[in-house]
Amino acid sequence: MDVFALFASRVASALKVLYPEVGADLLARIVVEPPRDAAHGDLSTNAAMVVAKPLGKNPREVATALVEHFKHDADVTLVEVAGPGFINFRLADAIWHQVLRSIAAQGADYGRSNLGGGEAVNIEYVSANPTGPMHVGHTRGAVFGDTLASLMAYSGYEVTREYYINDAGSQIDTLARSTMLRYREALGETIEIPSGFYPGDYLVPVGQALKAEYGDKLLAMPEPEATAIVKDRVLAAMLELIKSDLALLNIHHDVFFSERQLHGQGGDIDLTLEWLRSKDMVYQGHLERPKGGDTDGDYEDREQTLFRATNFGDDVDRALIKSDGSYTYFAADIAYHRNKFLRGFKHMINVLGADHSGYVKRLQAAVKAVSLNAADMDVRICQLVRLMKNGEPFKMSKRSGDLVTLADVVEEVGADATRFMLMFRRNDASMDFDFALVKEQTRDNPVFYVQYAHARTFSIFRNAGKELPALDFSAEALKVAEIERIVTSAELDLIRVLAAWPRTVTAAAIAHEPHRIAFYVHDLAAAFHGFWAKGKDDVQLRFVNVEDPKLTLARLALVNAVRQVIVNGLTILGVSAPDELS
RNA sequence: GCGCCCGUAGCUCAAUUGGAUAGAGCACCUGACUACGGAUCAGGAGGUUUGAGGUUCGAAUCCUCACGGGCGCGCCA
Known part of the structure; x- marks a missing residue:
């Protein structure tokens, strides 16, 4: 209700x-x-x-x-x-009593809606280059995308969580060469890693695995053949690495879409360009020199194949084919989004990092073009996260290969705190993430504060069991509690907060703003802690009243409703709701 | 030079997407533990929402122009 x-x-x-x-x-x-x-x-x-x-x-x-x-x-x-x-x-009070009953009746579904009407929505997030472990910069987008996906699913959309693997670019060739060095190292050679290569020691086990599988046979093979093998192996290994990093935060994608599968003769990119040409969305023309951006001085005025992005709201038309005849990254991306559209997605959401803000317009232009304006694309940009420790910026080592990783952060503060803190802020503003704060068990730490509220509902039930051992407060008993006995303004105010949950979810889903869930849950926790403390001043307001088991039961029904809504909120956030805190 | 995002209390952040007197936490001050785990709560103080115009019943929010910060700009990915 x-x-x-x-x-x-x-x-x-x-x-x-x-x-x-x-x-x-x-x-x-x-x-x-x-x-x-x-x-x-x-x-x-x-x-x-x-x-x-x-x-x-x-x-x-x-x-x-x-x-x-x-x-x-x-x-x-x-x-x-x-x-x-x-x-x-x-x-009238009766309305609030109805709200309480509907929470008991609906349970985990209280707040769930059919806003999306079962329509398919594709949410692409993370999509980090498969060249190494996830670093902290990826974490915010990962949590945001995953939480948004849960929110949309809860609101009646058919959600697909998707990861686009950029496995076709030149950085993958570099990755393969870097791995080849580690392979030689595994064979006993002393190696030196040239600049521009990936120096991280996460490639060491890949080199060792190649040795275990092939011995020294790769060295004898023609280079293209060996490179192809190494590339396959290292890509698979990097993807596993990324998946296991994401799993630390309980993030799992439904679809891992490989860019490589778009390339090749008669592939999606070929077909897409053909289709774009048939719609007169491609032409041969010149691009202006980038203003102030031609830092390398390698700009060359020449005729090239351009997509009419300006017809769809972009600032300039965009190149599709490089001078060596291969496709640009954007050409592949158009084909990728046409693929999404042809798979039936009319709603698409992309979660990108701040460094991709310049890419938004052309991405939206691409979606409009390939769907002939039948699909919409919302791009959510996650701004930077500044790591802090005790109010001081957390200095990261400049030595490459020694970045703070996602796994470092989760190991330091735990998955719950990482997820909650990253959602306790609008996505479009940069944020500070304080390691020390997140480990505190005090009011300052919102994760703890909310989880404590949940644990407190359990302690109330435990206490009720001690004080009124004869009282049946099973779920069935709570459903038939005399809710009408709840009449004090303090209690009704708490129900008012509970009553706001469904519209909070709906509004958050419409706006694609999952942070509102985190703020709501925090507000509810505050209201609950506040009510709890009133029982200290006024014994009549305590949940457990030994002389009045029926009133106690009604109040336990209220406590249970609070517990339920906190759980519903934390479930969307992907944060656990422990029964007690140690 | 151009584009996108941001600018709200000393600090970290909200503000029901255009609503009424801009709200929380921290820090500061005052109070509450013979306890349903006080790991909490109640109260005080703190604001020209960066600035100047504009739009309308009504603006932190929308528009224009400044100022400040961040991220970008390409045949990279």
């Missing part, structure tokens, strides 16, 4: 009765939301202000008519016009 959605439909039908001429487009702009200031009421709507102008009426006049209408609604105890034409509602 979503109280806000319920009243949104009541407001809409009231308007239809009062002003039949109001159209659907206008109704769609009406929102029913909690007022910023709780003193204004439980619900607030802008309906009168939205509708007044097109009707040629005064907002307060419309508001007054609506207020009259809602005076007959049994669920409303107070309704009034405020400010320029807001309508504020105060709801």
